Amino acid sequence: MITSPYEKYRQSSVQTSNPARLLIMLYDGAIRFVRAGIEGINEGDHQKTNDYLKKAQAIITELTVTLDHSFDVSKGLSALYEYMNYLLIEANVRKEAHYAEEALGYLIELRETWVQASKMSGSEGQHASEV
Template structure:
């Protein structure tokens, strides 16, 4: 089904992702989840345009899995308060829209979810400096 070269490239990409995950801090891991979900949606849109039903469904399934099992599962609803609850509701909405996009073959719904993820990703990047500063402060406190 795939050429030997394609299999090698896939293995190389997997190692790169696994290495990135193992060396990432929690903030970076969430960023990687946003990026992975958006990449899956981009693949789904490409497959939708080409009429590839199976690969489209697989890509949308991957995006749903990242949203529910990655982003939504990482929320701490007890500690996160209202923000975590709102994100939980938004992730639920996104996963439903992705499922609906697959059923209805709707590029507009895929674009909608991608836009929501892009907004969250941008905000997450924006707080990165604050997270790094807090981590350095905590590390300095622990060394005292």
């Protein structure tokens, strides 16, 4: 049961968002989790590192399984998502931030690409720039 106003807002936001906005929200979550995982590595907090990098991997897996393979770009995105998952596993196992930082760079670039694409298509409107 959702009790906090923030959680109610988040749930409502997800339920009423268009596909472009949902995709950007997934990227935002993955970026936030990778950053927290990097923070865990830098702090020497192995549990934090593991928890957050696994959450980022779960989002990347979701992005992978929801790809529409009728588009040519899906093949490249699938390979990139697979590579990002590899980087996050390496970061988690080796506790070396540079792997996660590389994955973070890809996530940030992809998020910005989708923000621009949604603006061009008019499907996202002003919300993408607010994130």
